[in-house]
Amino acid sequence: MVHIACTGQAWTRLPPALGPFQACRRRFLRWRDNGTLKRICRAALSEQDTGWQQQLAAYVDFSA
Numbered sequence: 001m002v003h004i005a006c007t008g009q010a011w012t013r014l015p016p017a018l019g020p021f022q023a024c025r026r027r028f029l030r031w032r033d034n035g036t037l038k039r040i041c042r043a044a045l046s047e048q049d050t051g052w053q054q055q056l057a058a059y060v061d062f063s064a
Helices: 002-007 021-034 036-042 047-059
Strands: none
Touching: 002 047, 021 036, 036 047
16 A cells, blocks of 8 residues: 555556555555555554655545
8 A cells, every 4th residue: 555655656566576456455455445555544653654745645545
């Protein structure tokens, strides 16, 4: 999820080392719908992690 949010690539271009894109996409949709991504994007993280957290928050549409 973070890779997609940070690179802007399509899910089908997910590097094989990160697992099947279908499984990652399903997890993203489930986490978006059940509020997990919202909690991740609002959690207090160390300064080194705020960059990807902000990119993930920008990628996720919380208005749905």
